[in-house]
Amino acid sequence: MKFNKIIFPALACTLMLGSCDDNKMEWGTPDGHGEISESEMPLALKEKIANYDYIKAYAAQYTPNLIVGLGLGTDEYIGNADYKAIADANFQMFTTGNAMKHQTVVQSDGTLKLTTVDAFLEAVPTDIQIYGHNFIWHTQQNQNYLKSLIAPQMNIESDSNVANILTGDASDFNNGTSGGWSSWGDNKEEQTIENGIGEDGTACMALKNKGDNAGAAYTAQCGYTFDTYLQANKEYIIKFKAKSSSNAGKLQFQYQNGTNYGSQGGYNTFDIGSTWNTYEYEFITTYEDVNRIILNFGEVGGTYYIDDIEFGLKIDDTMTNILAGDNSDFEGGTKGSWGSWGNSSSTNVSAKEEGYKSDYCVVLVNPSDGDDYYAAQFAYTFNEPLAVGETYIIQFYAKSTINSSGVQFASQNSNDYSGEGYHAFTLSTDWTLCEYEYTCTKENIDRILINFGKNAATFHVDNIKFGLKKEPQTKAVTRSTTITYIPKTAQEKKTVLLNAMESWIKGMAEHVGDRIKDWDVINEPITDNCQWRGIDGAFGGTDSEGKADIAPTEDAVNGLNLNWSNETGNGHFYWGYYLGKEYATKAFEYARQYCAQGSRLFVNEYNLETNPNKLAALIEFVKYIDQNNSTGAAIVDGIGTQMHVTASGITKEQIDAMFKTLAATGKLIRVTELDVALGTTTPSAEQLAAQSDVYQMIFESYKENIPEAQQSGITIWTLSDNPDEHQYWLKDQSPNLFDANYARKHAYKGVCDGIAGKDISEGFTGTDWEKVYE
Incomplete structure (x- = not known):
């Protein structure tokens, strides 16, 4: 018999004071029982919760295949030391709330801004895994950028x-x-x-x-x-x-x-x-x-x-720039059609924010002094030769790491290397506008060069323009403008969007490399009425944040209305509307191609525990991807179920049924965004107990119904009830394991007991109360 179950204090210790030694307690004993030892004294719930080990310690002990994760905000994690300490101590995997989403990372020109991602990766201990969230969604996409790609010419x-x-x-x-x-x-x-x-x-x-x-x-x-x-x-x-x-x-x-x-x-x-x-x-x-x-x-x-x-x-009034559109401002992150050679030199696109009043420029590195400027050359070759007798203008901005060093403009025949138009520019460490007028006098001049081989230095060059000189206006004219629009065809839209999808997935996946091995590739692809979202007119229902899905107007389809469905400020963009079902297969093909070897690729969805028809539609969605991708094999590794549930609105029967159905797919199964709402910020003790029971029930059902080989894990969605974590999601709620002050709640015990499959606190003794006050 466990005596601490039957012995009751005659005088309760408040537990909120510094020590029970300051509040002498008198204890009653059952008839026939001898002297009571301190170890037999019962612990209050608050004492029990305080004596639990960290969550991930129990996960490692009892469920080595079940990775317990946390969905968190990167700002809180990086900027709040207490928040970070609790997260690091308790969880084995982190999922960022918004930091890795398309709308956050992809800029208006398609480049990726990964400053926050890098800071997060640097802050997370290497023994904690990271779940990539997410590549493709119907919201929180950089809609302005994506719509600009399909806009009419x-x-x-x-x-x-x-x-x-x-x-x-x-x-x-x-x-x-x-x-x-x-x-x-x-x-x-x-x-x-x-x-x-x-x-x-x-x-x-x-x-x-x-x-x-x-x-x-x-x-x-x-x-x-x-x-x-x-x-x-x-x-x-x-x-x-x-x-x-x-x-x-x-x-x-x-x-x-x-x-x-x-x-x-x-x-x-x-x-x-x-x-x-x-x-x-x-x-x-x-x-x-x-x-x-x-x-x-x-x-x-x-x-x-x-x-x-x-x-x-x-509009440039001095010349007709024939380099326009070929990335000679290097803002696309590449050198375009420019090439280089000579003197063991190198050329690369700069780091971001190093350009002339722009993000990027080209960096020309000449490692040693040469005999002349042409010892190292940066060149652009045209498809057609320049016109003999015409005057051209070369214009660019440049600077050097060494004052009084220089570069030289020249033109050339790319076959016999004969040249003309030589003109040197002396540079300093500040940006300098380099401009020169050149009249072509030789046949078959089809190349222009910026020679940089004379001085050992590093040169930054940006905004290169070259073209026929315009004749200056000699009299005042009435200016007029006519604008016409040519809509892109469906195939043109498809091509440019697939390129954008590939560039986004490739850029993110290759940037993080081996640090992330689990990826949410497609998020929330099925509507509440069980259709593929964005395809065949399926735009109904709401997303997981309660935002209405809005069908595009005809102008939006043609790319004429860039405000389409942006009223919510949530960046809605339906990839499937323009790409059809291929959007799903392509997303997984790109993820498999560019994510680190051995990565596990997931589809993620919500309301599966309460909507069996939606669950069935999602499984069919996964089957389609597995059967129609270009690899010729199953490509979806896992299915994620979010599980945003309420303590009073979910049953064990619903949870068991969902997990059994998911397990039957043979895929890895992960609970990706688990929280249990109570409908209030000031829950009663009874509500907190009910919340704990639901958390425990979900962990136990997962272990019971998902075979160990398919157990990917369970992620709790956000750390605490602090209002800073609930400005947008479950506002005025208390759904988490820690309260607004980061103290453990009853639900903490429920999760730990669910992992262990037993009431861990039954092993505690009366002396363990002291740990609360250490």
């Missing part, structure tokens, strides 16, 4: 130096509307369209402030918000005609993100007189998410008349 016919993206009333207001310009601010009085007031006698826009309250420019603002972001590190021009009711009028230009009002910059103030004049300003933004331009009119009281607004990328 835009043809601009213009004699302006602005590739104007403001059309119709957004530019000239001639149809009597503002064309999308809107205004606001404490100092704004009105915004109107005035017929017959424009410089050419047509309509213009009039912005009036309150005059008496004139002060900061931003107190009255008029802005235009675009459907997609501006291109970072590119030259833009804002140009417009304006006049003011005041000779001392002022308008200020700026840009920003139109949703969160961040990424602000480009400030430039124009002095606006009482007669019509044309105003122009060039700028470069390094931000990735600018989508609004603003004219601030609050500084000087009056009415401002504005017309013929042009805004867009700057």
